[in-house]
Amino acid sequence: MTTIDPTAPPTGTPHPLEVAARRARDVGDALARTGDDHEIEHVWKDKPGFWGFFTTVDHKRLGTRYLYTAFVLFMFAGVQALVMRTQLAQPDEKLVGPQAYNELFTMHGTTMIFLFNTPVFAGFANYLLPLQLGARDLAFPRLNAFSYWIYLFAAAFMYTSFLSGHIPDGGWFAYAPLTEVPYSPGHGMDFWALGVAFVGISTTVGAVNFIVTVFKMRAPGMTLNRIPLFVWSIVAMAFMIVFAVPAITEASLMLAMDRLFHTAFFDPARGGAPLLYQHLFWFWGHPEVYILFLPAVGMMLTTIPVFSRQRLAGYLWAATAMVAIAFISFGVWVHHMFATGLPTGSMGVFSAASLVIAIPSGVLYLCWIATMLQGRVQWTTPMLFSLGFLLIFLMGGITGVMVAVMPFDWQATDSYFVVAHFHYVLNGAVVFPIFAGVYYWAPKITGRLLSERLGRWSFWTMFVSFHVAFFPMHVLGLMGMPRRVYSYHDGFGWGTLNLLSTIGAFVFGLGALLTFVNVAWSRRHGEVAGANPWGADTLEWATSSPPPDHNFTATPLVRSRHPLWDAPPAVLAVGTGDADETRALGRDGALDRSAAVTTGNETEPDGEILVPEPTVLPLVAAAGVATVFVGLLVKATLVGAVGVGVALVGVVWWMWRTEEDFV
Amino acid sequence: MSTADASLPPAFVTQPLPLATEPLRRRARPAAWWGMVLVVTTEAMIFAGLLSSWFYLRATSDQWPIGGLPSPKLWPIWAYSLVLVGSSIPVHLAHRAVPRGRRRAARVWLAVGFVMGAAFLARTAWDFAHAEFPIDRNAYASIFHTTVGLHALHVLAGLLMSAGVQVKLATGRVDRRRHLSVEMFALYWHFVDAVWIAVFASLYLSMH
Numbered sequence: 001m002t003t004i005d006p007t008a009p010p011t012g013t014p015h016p017l018e019v020a021a022r023r024a025r026d027v028g029d030a031l032a033r034t035g036d037d038h039e040i041e042h043v044w045k046d047k048p049g050f051w052g053f054f055t056t057v058d059h060k061r062l063g064t065r066y067l068y069t070a071f072v073l074f075m076f077a078g079v080q081a082l083v084m085r086t087q088l089a090q091p092d093e094k095l096v097g098p099q100a101y102n103e104l105f106t107m108h109g110t111t112m113i114f115l116f117n118t119p120v121f122a123g124f125a126n127y128l129l130p131l132q133l134g135a136r137d138l139a140f141p142r143l144n145a146f147s148y149w150i151y152l153f154a155a156a157f158m159y160t161s162f163l164s165g166h167i168p169d170g171g172w173f174a175y176a177p178l179t180e181v182p183y184s185p186g187h188g189m190d191f192w193a194l195g196v197a198f199v200g201i202s203t204t205v206g207a208v209n210f211i212v213t214v215f216k217m218r219a220p221g222m223t224l225n226r227i228p229l230f231v232w233s234i235v236a237m238a239f240m241i242v243f244a245v246p247a248i249t250e251a252s253l254m255l256a257m258d259r260l261f262h263t264a265f266f267d268p269a270r271g272g273a274p275l276l277y278q279h280l281f282w283f284w285g286h287p288e289v290y291i292l293f294l295p296a297v298g299m300m301l302t303t304i305p306v307f308s309r310q311r312l313a314g315y316l317w318a319a320t321a322m323v324a325i326a327f328i329s330f331g332v333w334v335h336h337m338f339a340t341g342l343p344t345g346s347m348g349v350f351s352a353a354s355l356v357i358a359i360p361s362g363v364l365y366l367c368w369i370a371t372m373l374q375g376r377v378q379w380t381t382p383m384l385f386s387l388g389f390l391l392i393f394l395m396g397g398i399t400g401v402m403v404a405v406m407p408f409d410w411q412a413t414d415s416y417f418v419v420a421h422f423h424y425v426l427n428g429a430v431v432f433p434i435f436a437g438v439y440y441w442a443p444k445i446t447g448r449l450l451s452e453r454l455g456r457w458s459f460w461t462m463f464v465s466f467h468v469a470f471f472p473m474h475v476l477g478l479m480g481m482p483r484r485v486y487s488y489h490d491g492f493g494w495g496t497l498n499l500l501s502t503i504g505a506f507v508f509g510l511g512a513l514l515t516f517v518n519v520a521w522s523r524r525h526g527e528v529a530g531a532n533p534w535g536a537d538t539l540e541w542a543t544s545s546p547p548p549d550h551n552f553t554a555t556p557l558v559r560s561r562h563p564l565w566d567a568p569p570a571v572l573a574v575g576t577g578d579a580d581e582t583r584a585l586g587r588d589g590a591l592d593r594s595a596a597v598t599t600g601n602e603t604e605p606d607g608e609i610l611v612p613e614p615t616v617l618p619l620v621a622a623a624g625v626a627t628v629f630v631g632l633l634v635k636a637t638l639v640g641a642v643g644v645g646v647a648l649v650g651v652v653w654w655m656w657r658t659e660e661d662f663v
Numbered sequence: 664m665s666t667a668d669a670s671l672p673p674a675f676v677t678q679p680l681p682l683a684t685e686p687l688r689r690r691a692r693p694a695a696w697w698g699m700v701l702v703v704t705t706e707a708m709i710f711a712g713l714l715s716s717w718f719y720l721r722a723t724s725d726q727w728p729i730g731g732l733p734s735p736k737l738w739p740i741w742a743y744s745l746v747l748v749g750s751s752i753p754v755h756l757a758h759r760a761v762p763r764g765r766r767r768a769a770r771v772w773l774a775v776g777f778v779m780g781a782a783f784l785a786r787t788a789w790d791f792a793h794a795e796f797p798i799d800r801n802a803y804a805s806i807f808h809t810t811v812g813l814h815a816l817h818v819l820a821g822l823l824m825s826a827g828v829q830v831k832l833a834t835g836r837v838d839r840r841r842h843l844s845v846e847m848f849a850l851y852w853h854f855v856d857a858v859w860i861a862v863f864a865s866l867y868l869s870m871h
Contacts, residue, residue: 139694208701216694242701246708250716254809263798263805265716271729271802276719280712599691606691652827658695659831659841 017309017565018376021535024564028532032544034553040590044549046614055614057141058549059126062148064445066123069152070116071516076159077111078509080104085469089502091490101486102169103188107158109172110192113288114199115155117430121295122147122206124437125234127445129210131540132228134219134558136551136595137611139212142618142654147206149622154199157629161191168192171484173285174255176266176277181259190633193256198629200249207241210234216597216609219539220585222558223603228538229312232319233298236326240287240294243330248284251277260635275340282333290329292426294322296433297364300386303436304368306536307383310375311562314367321360321367328357338406339413347406354404361397365390380534381455385436388463392428396421399474414484417477423470435462435515442519443533447545448526454518461511469504472497537562555585555596558603584608610660621650699847703854706817710858713810714865720802729803732796734870743786744863747818750779751856754825758849761832764839770832776852777825780818787815807866814862817855824848 046052046061056062084104087095096104126144130137138144161167166187170179179189214235218227254265255277264270266277305312312318334342334350368390377383399421403409412418435458443449481494488494532541541564543551560566582605583589584596589608599606624647631640721727728734757772791812798808828848831837837844 140698143698204705208698208705211701212694212697215697216691242705243708246705247712250709250712254716257805257809261799263809264800264802265805267802270800271720271724272805273720273723273802275723276716279719280716283712597691597694609694648823652823655827655844656831656836658844658847659836 017311018535020537020565021306021309024535024537024541025530025532027564028541028543029530031542031556032531032547035544035548035550037548037553037587037590040550040553040587041548043591043593046549052614054619055616057137057145057612057614057618059130059138059141059144060445060547060549062144063123063125063127066119066126066148066151069148069155070120070123073111073115073155074120075516077108077116078512080108080111082505082509084108085502085505087486088488088498090499091488091492091495093487096486098486099169102171102484103167105484106168106171106174106192110158110168110196112426113172113292114196115151115158117292117426118199118203118288119151120434121234121237121292122151122203124299124441125206125210125237125295128441128540129213129231129234130217130595131444131543131547131551132231132538133214133217134222134539134552134555135213135217136590138209139216139609140209142612142615143205143209146618146622147202147209149619150202150205150625151199153622153626154195154202154629157198157626157633158191158195161188164191166191173281174252175281176255176258176274177268179255179259180266181262184259187633190256190259193252193259194629194633196252197249197256198625200245200252201625203241204245207238207245210238211242216599217595218598218603219555219558219596220598220603220605222598223601226558226561228561229301229315229318229322230295230298230538233294233301233322236322237291237294240291240326240329244284244287244291246284247280248288251280251284254280256632260632275337275342278337278340279333282336283330285336286333287326287329289422289426290325292430294325296389296430297322299433299437299440300368300389301364302536302538303382303386303440305371305375306440306534307378307380307386308372308375309378309535310371311537311565312367313370313374314363315561317363318367321363324360325357328353328360332357335404335409338409344406351404351406355401358397358401358404361393365394380439381450381452381459382436382440382534384456384459384463385432385439388459388466389429389432389436392424392432392463392466396424396428399424412477414482415477416473416481416483419483420470420473420477423473427470428466432462435459435512438515438519440534441540442522443526443529444540444543444545444547446523446526447529448522449529449533450515450518450522450526454514454521458511458514458518461514462508463511465504465507465511467504469501469508472501472504476501532564537565539563550590550593553587553590581605581607615654617650617654621647621654624648624650693843695843696846696850699850703850707854707858709813710810710861713806713813714861717806717810717865720806724803727803728807728870729801732800732803735807735867737867737871740786740790740863740867743783744859746779747783747859748856750776750783751853753779754849754852758845761837761842761845762839766832766838769845770829773825773829773832777822777829780822780825780852784815784818784822787811787818791815810862810866814855814858817858821848821852821855824851 046056046058083096084101087093087101126138158168164187168174168188168191170184170189170192174189174192177183214227214231254263257263258265258267264272266272266274268274301312301318331353332350334347335354338347338351399417403412403418403421439450439455476494476497479492479494481488481492488498529545531544533545534541539556539558540547542556556563584592584594584607585605589596592608592610593613594608594610596605597607597609598604624643624645627643627646628640629643631637631643753772753776757769757776760766760769760772791808794808796804798804825848828837828844831844
């Protein structure tokens with residue numbers, strides 16, 4: 001009796017890319033074996049134990065650390081959501097009072113946006129960028145470590161508010177003058193304002209790292225026209241961060257100054273302008289949601305082609321669409337301010353731009369659908385989450401163009417309709433891709449596949465319960481339920497839908513939990529992955545799982561957008577003789593602890609960057625910066641001064657060897 | 664031309680990469696320099712935001728400066744502005760001198776630039792200490808002092824960088840071949856000076 005493998009393609013002529021995918025598995029395995037080299041391992045390994053933890057500059061270790069930290073914060077924010085949903089499940093519920101409820105929705109939003117969504121993509125980018133580019137690390141490994149420590153300290157800083165009893169309660173966008181001292185006494189909003197500026201440092205330096213890495217450290221032959229689309233999405237994201245984050249830094253620090261030093265930026269009595277806060281906040285705030293959306297799109301542009309066994313239809317269209325979204329997103333921020341009484345003519349421009357931005361998103365959809373139609377879809381768990389994304393983002397996008405239309409927005413503003421919209425786009429269009437990314441890349445990171453069975457359970461639970469939780473919110477909004485209310489009376493008739501939404505929310509939490517259980521269980525019991533379990537096309541699958549510390553002994557020469565799906569043989573780039581430009585590409589470069597640098601239209605070898613030895617200096621500098629923020633919070637000049645001193649010592653010492661490190 | 668490398672699994676060939684045959688062209692700029700370009704860009708956005716806020720508050724106020732506060736006097740700050748912006752010249756000369764091996768000249772120029780920048784910073788500090796209004800008087804006072812103050816912090820950071828580069832030059836860490844610190848510092852310093860032109864034009868010149 002022949003056994004039938006349900007995951008194998010139908011018999012008959014195999015799809016040419018299925019053949020390529022199977023070959024890619026073998027090529028991946030073969031290339032991965034070249035990395036097994038004890039001499040090189042010795043050069044690249046971290047210091048052992050405790051000290052190693054604090055001194056590592058390895059992008060894979062730091063990336064994984066980002067992911068773990070982000071998911072812990074995701075769980076905190078999830079619990080906050082479930083408490084809110086419990087409070088709203090029935091009319092006149094007395095579980096939490098208004099003060100506690102305000103704190104919950106503030107910290108839920110703040111944690112999800114600042115402390116989970118943004119850093120989780122930094123974590124994925126950290127881990128994947130060098131591998132997908134054929135490089136041995138990021139351009140600035142110590143800056144990478146600094147970026148992680150700042151993130152961790154900023155998250156701790158914000159959550160210390162729970163210990164102090166002064167929890168931020170002014171909403172995650174913290175509009176002044178509500179959040180100024182007269183209406184928000186206590187330290188709660190100080191934690192928020194300073195914490196937001198604090199975590200922005202991490203985001204910014206991470207973006208600088210990613211941009212320079214992509215432009216300087218691609219493998220030879222990997223022209224910008226050939227980089228993986230996930231890398232394109234990170235480039236777009238990083239440029240957006242460089243231009244947008246200063247605005248939120250300013251908004252939050254101006255708020256902090258108003259609160260701590262009694263400045264008058266947003267105090268109308270002394271000539272300040274509350275709307276200024278909103279402009280500054282949303283100038284960042286809108287690009288921020290695309291800063292989250294684009295890497296999610298990048299992940300979908302990765303998984304859908306791989307599991308359709310089809311090269312993406314319209315690579316150039318997709319890359320252009322992402323860049324277009326990045327640009328246009330800077331021109332729509334006033335759509336968050338439609339109800340502020342600004343001149344309708346000017347707001348009309350922003351309304352138009354908010355509609356226009358749907359077009360590149362539509363282009364991306366066409367690329368995905370065309371790819372799936374032309375290929376042969378394999379319904380693995382990452383592909384299921386990708387499908388979930390396609391369906392949920394479609395709905396979120398539709399409600400998005402609805403609220404882009406001013407008259408409709410004036411009815412829906414501050415109602416649960418808006419809450420429904422942004423959860424469809426942020427949860428559906430960002431969190432579902434993140435889960436797809438977890439299932440897709442966990443085998444590379446840990447060496448073991450996650451359980452497909454548990455994955456399917458997790459997906460379907462999350463997908464169905466997502467709609468149960470969030471769809472009713474559209475209806476509730478149109479029925480007039482305002483957002484940010486801690487309770488409501490029986491007579492409004494909102495009870496049934498709220499109860500339904502709460503049930504959905506709890507089941508959603510359960511679904512997410514299944515994935516976490518899956519991750520924990522698979523570390524020991526998961527099927528061994530091998531280098532390229534999915535038969536994928538990008539370079540990270542040309543290393544072992546997990547990759548060796550140095551990623552690549554010999555750097556692949558890239559000749560197309562889909563290196564592992566090329567006709568064999570795979571080509572390795574080596575130099576002739578001892579030329580400076582090409583030394584870093586091969587084994588000698590790996591022994592020297594160096595990473596190759598390329599340049600020019602043809603992406604030719606141009607030299608090397610020495611990857612720094614593990615060092616505690618990034619941690620020292622981050623601790624200094626943290627001390628400065630603590631000093632500001634408690635208004636103690638001495639503490640602030642000590643912090644500045646420590647940070648300066650850390651940074652100067654670290655930068656002292658600039659000439660040696662960057663030839 | 665490709666050859667099979669016996670030490671690798673049979674799936675591979677190695678491809679020797681042709682090197683440039685013409686004389687050594689100018690190498691691409693190092694990664695750290697581009698890092699500084701991006702840092703400068705993001706800092707420029709901070710000042711863009713501050714100046715936008717300044718103009719926004721001005722546009723939405725009946726009276727500017729608010730509350731009848733005095734407009735900033737142009738003298739002597741315009742003289743100090745010339746000193747600051749002018750300090751880009753010695754910094755540029757130092758930047759050019761180092762790759763030519765003229766270390767002594769470079770150290771002199773850097774010291775000159777340092778003194779000029781320090782003079783500007785001292786005046787700014789003096790102005791702040793003797794300001795006619797405190798930062799919390801009203802929104803005009805807040806945005807004025809914050810913008811000038813943040814710029815001054817950038818000047819201070821630049822002076823620290825200059826000191827570091829001067830020490831590196833003196834101890835031989837920076838020489839005609841390896842001088843990335845000088846390039847990064849010069850870029851940062853020119854940025855600080857350019858920002859001052861924008862700040863001076865907006866906060867001082869446009870008030871007269």
